[in-house]
Amino acid sequence: MTTAPLVEPTVAPGEIVTAFFDAIRRHDIDAAFTLVSPAVKTEIRPAEVYGGYDEARGFFEAGLNAFPDLLLRSRRTAEFQDGRVLNELIFEGTQSGEFLGILNQEKHVDIEQAWLTEVCGAQIVAISGYWDQNKLYRRLAVKRLDRISIAS
Amino acid sequence: MTSALDTTQELTARVVTEFFDAYRRHDVVGMADLCSDNADFSYPPFEISGKQRVIHGDGKVHTIGRVIWTGLIHSFPDLTNDVTTLSANSNGDAIAEVLISGTQAATWGVIANKRQAYEVPHLFVFHVGRDGLIDDITGYWDNASLYRQLGHAEID
Numbered sequence: 001m002t003t004a005p006l007v008e009p010t011v012a013p014g015e016i017v018t019a020f021f022d023a024i025r026r027h028d029i030d031a032a033f034t035l036v037s038p039a040v041k042t043e044i045r046p047a048e049v050y051g052g053y054d055e056a057r058g059f060f061e062a063g064l065n066a067f068p069d070l071l072l073r074s075r076r077t078a079e080f081q082d083g084r085v086l087n088e089l090i091f092e093g094t095q096s097g098e099f100l101g102i103l104n105q106e107k108h109v110d111i112e113q114a115w116l117t118e119v120c121g122a123q124i125v126a127i128s129g130y131w132d133q134n135k136l137y138r139r140l141a142v143k144r145l146d147r148i149s150i151a152s
Numbered sequence: 153m154t155s156a157l158d159t160t161q162e163l164t165a166r167v168v169t170e171f172f173d174a175y176r177r178h179d180v181v182g183m184a185d186l187c188s189d190n191a192d193f194s195y196p197p198f199e200i201s202g203k204q205r206v207i208h209g210d211g212k213v214h215t216i217g218r219v220i221w222t223g224l225i226h227s228f229p230d231l232t233n234d235v236t237t238l239s240a241n242s243n244g245d246a247i248a249e250v251l252i253s254g255t256q257a258a259t260w261g262v263i264a265n266k267r268q269a270y271e272v273p274h275l276f277v278f279h280v281g282r283d284g285l286i287d288d289i290t291g292y293w294d295n296a297s298l299y300r301q302l303g304h305a306e307i308d
Contacts, residue, residue: 045273046294076277078247080239081161086247086277088290112196114275114292116247128249130275132197134295137307145296145305 013119014079016068017087020117020124027064033057038121046133047100056127062100067093067109075112087115091131095140101148103142109139153272164240164280168248171286172235184218186205193217195291195296200261201308212255213289227265228254236273246278256302263304270301 016035022033033053042049042056049059064070070093078086092110095102111131118126134145142148167186174182191213198209198220209220225231231254240246253271256263272293279288299305 046296078241078243078245078277080241080245080247082239084247085238086245088277112292114277114290115247116275128275130273130294131290132199132293132295133297134299134307135197135199137296138199143307145300145307 001029001043011122012079013083013085013117015123016119016124017085017115018077020089021072021074021089021115024060024064027069029057029061030062032060035122035124036127037120037125039048040124041126043127044129046131046136049079063091066095066097066099066104067091068096069093083119085119087117089113089115102137102142103149105141107140109136111136111139113119160242160244160282161240163284164244164246164278165238167280167284167286168238168240168246168276168278169235172233172248172250173230175221176232178231180218180221180225183221184214186218186286187289188281188283188287189214191217191286192288194289195220197293197295199292213286217289219302224260227256227258227260228246228270229257230255234241240280244280244282248276248278250274250276260302262306262308263299263302268302270298272298272301 020032020035036053038053040043040053042051042057046058047059049055065113073090074086075090090110091113094108095104095106097104113129113131117124171183171186193211193213193216195209200207209216234251235248235251236251251271252274255269256265257269258265263286274293277290278286281287
């Protein structure tokens with residue numbers, strides 16, 4: 001099955017990235033990743049996810065699987081002439097499965113995130129995520145950095 | 153010919169560059185002087201659990217911002233920064249990816265001094281007003297990386 005593009009090729013970078021996160025909010029990973037270049041550069045440091053298309057897609061799939069009620073509440077968006085787009089979000093949901101090695105203790109999280117993307121043409125060619133993984137661990141009841149997968 | 157939009161973009165980038173230059177000189181007064189009197193400040197990762205309440209890194213530059221910057225410089229006397237990318241736009245928004253590094257010489261928050269060095273990528277988001285002053289600063293970084301580099305395993 002081929003998913004139709006969500007945006008026209010001439011739309012602004014900010015609209016492309018907004019469409020990407022809107023698709024993630026709908027749990028429509030296939031649609032979201034029609035907006036991502038196969039050659040995307042992925043750097044999601046807090047989750048230690050680096051690489052390309054498969055790594056970015058894997059991260060968002062894992063997030064939606066672990067937090068089925070995930071909300072990505074938008075706080076601020078800014079667009080820059082060099083094709084970069086900033087999205088500040090709240091990653092909010094209740095854990096219902098393992099996530100990044102963290103056991104499920106059914107805790108609720110609300111973590112401030114900043115996503116920095118770069119758009120070229122009508123595709124996202126770079127994606128970076130910034131947040132405090134310590135805060136995520138704290139919200140999910142992890143007690144020590146050397147024992148991430150041990151329940152408290 | 154320089155348009156008004158270009159001027160705003162260039163002014164924004166210049167102010168943010170000056171901010172990190174002052175930070176590199178440990179000139180907290182200079183950093184604060186680049187901000188408006190009522191500038192907002194938010195460091196979401198800054199969260200310290202006290203005995204009775206949790207202290208958050210949210211407020212104003214001239215109150216909590218200056219306190220945090222001064223404390224960091226005290227605990228990491230060789231604190232420095234390297235602005236790796238900087239983008240600004242004609243609305244006065246700016247984003248800066250900045251590598252911040254230093255060597256611990258005193259307790260920082262809940263982290264005892266083990267004389268360890270750290271280097272952590274940060275993302276700063278700024279807004280610069282028409283008066284050429286920063287009126288909003290937000291900073292993101294990963295404390296898990298910072299704690300690990302400083303030898304502190306407890307998440308607390």
